Amino acid sequence: MKALGQDKGRIAEDEALNFLQMQGLRLIERNYRCRYGEIDLIMEDGRAIVFVEVRYRRSSQFGGALESVDRRKQAKLLASAVHFLREKRMDRPARFDVAALAPANGGLTVKWVKDAFQAA
Template sequence: MKTPRSTLGHTKGRIAEDQALFFLQSNGLRLIERNYRCRYGEIDLIMEDGRAIVFVEVRYRGSIRFGGALESVDRRKQAKLLASAANFLREKRMDRPARFDVAALAPEDGGLAVKWVKDAFQAA
């Protein structure tokens, strides 16, 4: 029996998210929350870097045929992340510096390579 495409995509996404989390933790960040959901959208990883709250969008691309992982975080996605982050900060009553990072993953040498872009975009 074949695995449905959506289940396979979810599995790959979860593996990429696990890899990104491990990578970021090994670079000194601490996990606050994973897969935060609200009416504005979802934030893959919410982490702490010193005093800063870091909202991390994890993107996996098996191929660059339709554009790379970094390019997929377009203005529309950024707007959803900004609204979700503002909701999180209000909900948790946090008044701390925040930034938006992207962890872009792609297959490399039988594993996954992580490209970490700190402060990938700003609130307008």
Template sequence: MKPDGPAHLVAGRRAEDEALAYLQAHGLKLIERNYRCRQGEIDLVMEEGNGLVFVEVRYRADPRYGSALESVGGRKRTRLIAAASHYLATHRADRPARFDVIGLQPEDGKISTQWIKNAFSAF
């Protein structure tokens, strides 16, 4: 990818690329990337078995402000739940769903990846 946008957008896109590759290596299948609606955005909509997985990808270049995983607060969860509800309604998806969070941050010259399955619930 060419660095052709603001640095935080380029870093965010690279983090999503890393998270997507990580999840696919663990057997999840991509359904949709950057699903947007009035209620919010879902970074990755994945499939695992017969269920849907709504994935929030977080990247933190500097852990002084908290980890990537800690950055998914109540307000963000509310928007993710609303966007997921919209997705389920508009796609007539009547199957199990969960919310996962993938946190990426630099550690010892590499990117450290943490995956929290069922990070929070709404359904």
């Protein structure tokens, strides 16, 4: 396992994707990019479209992964999600989840927060 920035992010994203798929979610799109920002994972949970922000933190010294999804990041995610839903012409319930990962016992632990924030 490489220990450099993007590699860590990719590994964390892979781990989050595997975890969420084991919970029954189905991948629609990965790393969706538009002019408003990027969404790490877009998944389906039953009829709901789930926009997942994946966060990895080696240490919680400067705040944990969950706390790093601030109002500014939430606004970007919301704008990107609206763009995705319009582009794909999807009219379905949607929610925003966060998959927070941290090292533990030589691997990674995943804390999945469903409905982590609401569209304002």
